Each structure stands twice: as structure tokens, then as C-alpha cells.
Amino acid sequence: MSDFSSSYLEIEPRELVKHLLRQAGQGERDSVNPADFLEFLGLEHLSFDFNLELPDDAKATIGGAKPRALISFDDRLVATDSGMREPRRRFSVLHEIGHFILPSHEHKLYVCDDKGLSFATRLTLEREASEFAADLLFQGDRFALEANSQPVSASVVKVLAEKYRASFEAAARRLVEKNFKPCMLVVFKEGPTTADVNIDKTPTWSVRYCIASAMFKTRYFEKVFGTVAPDVVVAVTQTGRDIADSCVSEVSIRSSVDSKATQFQAEFFSNTWNIFCLLTPHG
Template identity: 30%
Template sequence: MVQLDLIELADLVRPEQLVAEILRQNPQMPVPVPLEDLARLAGISKIEAFTSEGFEGALIANATKSQGAIFYSNRGPRPRQRFTIGHELGHFLLPWHRQAKFQCTAEDITSGGNKDWEIQANQFAAELLIPAPLVKTRLQKLKDPELAHIMALRDEFETSMEMTARRVVELSEYACAVIFSKDNVVRYPVWSPYFTHRLCVKKGERLPAKSPSREAASDPDEWHELDAHWWLVERRGEDTPESVYEQTLVQENGHKVTLLTYDPE
């Protein structure tokens, strides 16, 4: 059973501070994180699905932000609905989000657009749904990065593949990166602090010609070895790995997730 002392949250203004305090109050936080229970303890009296073409989520609160209701689109998969609820809860708890009413589009919840409060609400949702301390504990046991590990954590935390992959790579102590693509065109990459070599593919560019990630089907458990120059920039005076190892998960509608790693020098 989770608990929430709102007084301890009152002076915290950043998403990571709020989540850190929630975790401090709940040292045995269940997984998946009981989002609805935490929201109700925060003062959310209603959490309800709705049908809307224009909005992904909404928050309606009283003037003092002591009570409120959260609405989320019924169209998306459960991980996306959970993220939307977390996003709206972020609006409710972050003290400088002073509006009593938020109506958030798919773009707000996917990328945050150019609005600081939407970006912060997304940060809060990610931190709360897949908390760094819980992920790090699991990664220490799993050791080498693999797509199978990311998929297992995705199922355990009830989060999307994309959010889980990003979180795993950002927190990994191994040299690894993940490339998100659609129709073999790079959407964006994310890499760990230990992935110190620069990628030679950028947003909007096609996946490397010789990479198995271009194939229409894949076994996400299978590793492929590729000459490093297909993925990494070769710099004079810098020791570049000879090979890069990759795994790819082919998803729906042309989306793919490619995990890269290399042996440390």
C-alpha cells in the first residue's frame, strides 16, 4: 500500500524532486507503480477515460489545486494511458503549473512541444512510471544491455517500449545507444554516458546501408556484428572500435528500435 504526505511535497518545484520524495515516502514502491492510487492520495477524485479527437489528456482542478479530476484518451494502449495520467498528475503537483485546467494534445504528451510546463509534466511522468533507482537495481543484475532486457522491463513497469528503451540507455553503465526509426529513417538516437563515440547517422537520415536493421523482419534476440564505420564517426587520432553489435525490434507501422553496443577499448 502506498502513502503520500503532501506537506513534504509542498516546496518541491522540479519533477525529479517530487518523484524522489514520493519514492522516499514509499521505499518499497510496488511495480508497476500504482499511479491511480498515488493520484487519489494527491487529491484526484476522478480518473476517467474519454473519447476526444483533439486531446490526449486533461486536468480539471479547483483554484487551490487541492482537488481535481484527470481524463485520458481511451484510444491508446494501456502504457500510453498510464503516461497520460502521470503527465496530468504532474500538472496537478508541480506548484508553478498554476492553471486549474489543462487540455493536452498528443504532441504535448509525446514531445512537450515548446511549452516548459508540458516538458516538465512529461519528465514527471517518466520519472514516476519508471523510477531511476528501481531501474538501476535491475540493470545491475541484468548487466550487458539487450533488447530482451528492455522488453522485460517494459512489461514489468507497464511502460511503452520507447520510453523504457530511453530510460534503460540513459541509466546504463555500458557503452550502448538506441536508434528509433520509422520506414528506415532515423527519428532520433539516445546514448548512454559511456557511449563516447559519435554516431554517424542523424535524425532524418536513412539507417546505414549495410545494417541488418534495414530488414523488414528481425529476431530481437539475435546480435549482428557490423564494421564500426557504418555507425560511428572515425576521427583522426581516436581509437575507434573495429565492430559495433546491434539488435533490432521491428514494430508496427514501420517503427523499429535498434540497440547498439561495442566492446570497450
């Protein structure tokens, strides 16, 4: 029998998401309740200060970055760091449920840190768990149908983030990822700057990562580089400014392949920690 090999039926993550949403009774809700999933799966949840109470050997597994959430299969326990804000905590619980449910994830202990839980992670298991979490949070195709019936704008990001009780970053990302129209989300971070000590200097915000819709990638490009104009930084990061109160401008982006410039509409907005930009074709 040396020429034969066996395999088992692998269930697609999207099927698992559908099943879990149905079984945990989430069909009629706008925003999912992580507690219902935990109960359905027979998992306990604890929230405590990881820095104070996590054993050193658990902290040692992650080298440097802050541990934020964990799942212990043996204890059937999900724990989250009490220092996290609500949308991130909800997302982290769903992320740990991803490790628990996904068949290719080893059934043991996961301690997930800031980096692993961020959308920019390059680690496969962390990325898979976060994709699963986003599918649960945005209820499979439901968010996508809604997003596609509305314009690509900061105010739509705000409405959908509030409806699904997701972070603005998660909602903006999903809006673009699942969009049939050509659009790109550029996320900027505050760069290494002298503004920490020189308060008269405007901080530099440079590209952290970009996400483009399928049609945007096909028509234009996958990545942009650059910084946010200082007057836009000052405007959108003003204390107390609403996230949907955006700055719209027209930008010209030159292709690195043929040097051809294309005009885009750029809508900038900020949730204090990030500056976001939605790029759509001009006109």
C-alpha cells in the first residue's frame, strides 16, 4: 500500500464561521456577543492584569511584545489583559476562539501579543486566527453586503464600526477588503520624531500598511509610500474631533512602473492612534 495516502475532510473556515454564528444564536443580532460563543464552546473567560499576574514562563514565550490574550486548551480558558479597550478585547476573545476552532491549530496553549493580534502580523497562525475573528465579528458575508451598498467613506466606517461594535481600524479594513469598487485603505503611524521634545513641531505620520480591494489592485497598485501633509495631520488629530469629520483632498500618485500619474480622492480621518486614508479614483 505504499502508493496510498489518507486524508480527512477539511472544513473551510467560512463554513465553521456560519455554523458557529448559527449555533450560538447570533443570526438576529447586529453585533455579536463573544460570551455566547464562549458558552456554546464550553470555555471560561477571565480578565486580569497580564503584567502583574501572568507567570513569567508564559510571558517568556513571546519575546518582547506585550501579551494581551491567551487560550489554554487544558483549562478551557480564554483570558484577556484588563488594560485593553472594549473593541480590542472583544476582538481578542474572538481571535482566541479562532485558535480553538481552526482544525490546523495545535490544541495547546497560545499566548498572543500585541504584534500577533495586530492586522499587520506576518505569522500564519496569528493571521488565520484574526481572519477567523473578523469573519465572526462581521458575521460572514453580512457586513460585506452592507458595505457594498454604501459609499466608501469615513462616515460609513463610523456607522458600521458602531453597528458591529468593532474598532474603526477593523471596520475600515473590512470595508475595503470586501469592496467590489476600487478603493484602498492606507494606515499611517506616528513616526520617530523630534516632536516628543519639540512640541511646536508637527509629528511625521508614515505608512504602516495598506489594504486594497481586488479591483483597486488590478487597476492601480498594491502599496503606497509617503507621509501625511502637516496641515492634514494638525486638522484630523485635533483633540475632540469626530472620526467622521474628515479632510478630503485630491492627490496625484505616480506609478513606479511607468511613471504615469493618476488622480485619486484621498479622505483622511483619525481615531487618535492612527491616521487613516481612503483612496478612491477621482471623479
